[in-house]
Amino acid sequence: MSVTTAENIQGIVTAAVLRAADELGWDEAARTVAVEVEHPSDPAHGDYATNIAMKLTRTLRKPPLEIAEAVKERIVTGDPIASVEVAKPGFVNLRLADTWLARQADAIVTVGERYGRNDRLEGRKIQVEYISANPTGPMTVANARGGPLGDALANVLAFQGADVSREYYINDTGTQVEVFGRTLAIRYRQLGGEGGLTVPEAGYAAEYVVDLSRRIREEDGGRYDGMSIEEQAQIFAPKAIAWLIDGHRATAERLGIHFEHWYTETSLVASGYFAETLEALRDAGHVEDRDGAVWLRSRELGEDIDSVIVRSNGIPTYFGVDIAYHREALVSRGFDRKLDIWGANTHGHMRRMRTAMASLGLADRWEVVIYQFVRFLHEGVLVKMAKRTGQFLLLDDVIDAVGADAVRYFLLQSSADRTLDFDFELAVQQSNENPVYYVQYAHARIASIRRAAAERGLASEGADTALLTAKGELDLIRACLRFPELVVEIAGTKGVHRLTGYALDLAGLFHAFYRDHKVVGDDAERSRARLRLVEAVQVTLRQTLGLLGVSAPESM
């Protein structure tokens, strides 16, 4: 089932348009125009509709209704299309055949966990990089949105047959790491009884840094006491970062997020790949030495200003290293594509990166999804996240309070390019009202029905789906058939949030069906058919929840 129903319909309509063009001598434009099919919002207009007549009216210089009629007459009916109607101002409306629809319940259950998958990205190696939180502190809610978002996107790509690798980039070099290391050293000295030391203004005043220094002293004692602050900083920072990254890993796992690679910036620099990339940029003629620094001539590539790749102190910038990191993924590590999930604050960086990627000829293999921030309200007040000062809300605390499923679902509900508000108290208070339970409840309810059916020895295999004729029954199948279409759309738009709305719709239709129709009843054949139907719904719900990374419980 790797062709969606919409594509199936589109193919049939396209054939009708081509036939009309041949038979009526239509302009060449009619042969090349892309036929679009959509779902009318009003069910009275059928299951699918096409605006092809309106699109052609100008070039053909014929009234849309006349074009629509010509197309309608040439659409092959039977399966899957039962009837075709023309409506003002020129829509061609198509209705699916009930018996064909009913049969799809069986088809969906038969393919089971493969339902909705396709092979469009077969053979493509895609790296999806997300979260990649600052490693100098614990994971906060500020990092939260990119997790479920990147993970769900990775799921969708894998669903399309891609060989997906989830990656976490550990940004463990640079100025902030030096500052972090020095703060650790100062705290270490204070714990050793040394007086007269204060954490500088720009340092990490937060309490967790004291805990990290204490741990160093607990594990290694006073072994580093004779060293300079710089020496201590260079030893302490990697130690602390390793511990903190362990924490990031644990937090991610709590959300069901598992990374194949935890890639460190230090290893990239150590491997010499940065130097090699710098040469590649030089060879491409986009690099210039000026004021002791090395610059990318981004102005020549359309940017307002040039950007520094290597500072005059000889240390590469984050931007410079990131170019190497991306180039390595695409050139040396064998990824066909790289997809980054970045926060809104990286917008400027993204533009520079786009320029750099273009200069290396890699722009079309790299894509970024930018998500706007989540504004967190705590006790009614906006919380400004700042790791250094200790002003933050831990992602772990939020998971403790509302649960992993609710966190994922909440963060996946809205479009990435929209700022959203997360009120901590409200979320805790309403955690039982989270829409995720509405969806999970539908899944669990079906599981319960299946148990009831099993107790009575009812099996759905070989059920006569022709007995599924009620509107509530067929509407459920219609909804299930939207799932593969949605997967294809999302792979294009990256709008994974639409899965949550879809799940809600499908669950709602099921609850309505449940109200009106009894599955396990006196008529054994009807019961078997309806059992097949709800199993199809359960498969679809499970697939949807699976993409979202939310559990699909058998009971709750």
Added chain:
RNA sequence: GCCCCCGUAGCUCAGUGGAUAGAGCGCAGGCCUCCGAAGCCUGAAGCAGGCGUUCGAGUCGCCUCGGGGGUACCA
């Protein structure tokens, strides 16, 4: 100043240029002798404003107003 994202119901948010703009929460009222009431049903309530593009605009373009984020030899 310049660049990016967003203004949809009291609140939080959906809505691939289509035909009568949806959901959850909240509010008012109703439904369990019947496969799970974490459910169902009924009701009130909305596209920030203006101009354009076209057969058709919540959706595209421009402007105004409002919110968020960028604009470093920071990351």
